[in-house]
Amino acid sequence: MRLTAILLAIVLLAVGGWYVFRDGGLLNQVTEERVEDALLLNGVPLPMAECMAPKLTERLSISQLTKLERLAPEEGEARVPRNFSEALKRLRRVDDDEAVQQLAVVGARCGSESLLNALPL
Numbered sequence: 133m134r135l136t137a138i139l140l141a142i143v144l145l146a147v148g149g150w151y152v153f154r155d156g157g158l159l160n161q162v163t164e165e166r167v168e169d170a171l172l173l174n175g176v177p178l179p180m181a182e183c184m185a186p187k188l189t190e191r192l193s194i195s196q197l198t199k200l201e202r203l204a205p206e207e208g209e210a211r212v213p214r215n216f217s218e219a220l221k222r223l224r225r226v227d228d229d230e231a232v233q234q235l236a237v238v239g240a241r242c243g244s245e246s247l248l249n250a251l252p253l
Contacts, residue, residue: 170200183246184242187238200228205222
């Protein structure tokens, strides 16, 4: 009886772990929602945020996504950078070249898809 209870507990833990950590699992869904919310708070339009969030969570680690939070305006800064030098200053705060590169690639891809979808064909 005791062995059965232990085996059942192991199976339940394995199933629970799979549900949380699998691709598209609970952890991934929560992370995507947080990334999308952060993008929206920083002035990214909804369609772009919806496109970018899943791609960023797929390509970057939790640590890298956390570093991207440094792009948020600090006290005295506008919500959206007013010029190129302000944008560069924020990008330097991230201090992760790969995260910035993926942000640029994903942003460009989603922007291109948005423009193509808007074209009357």
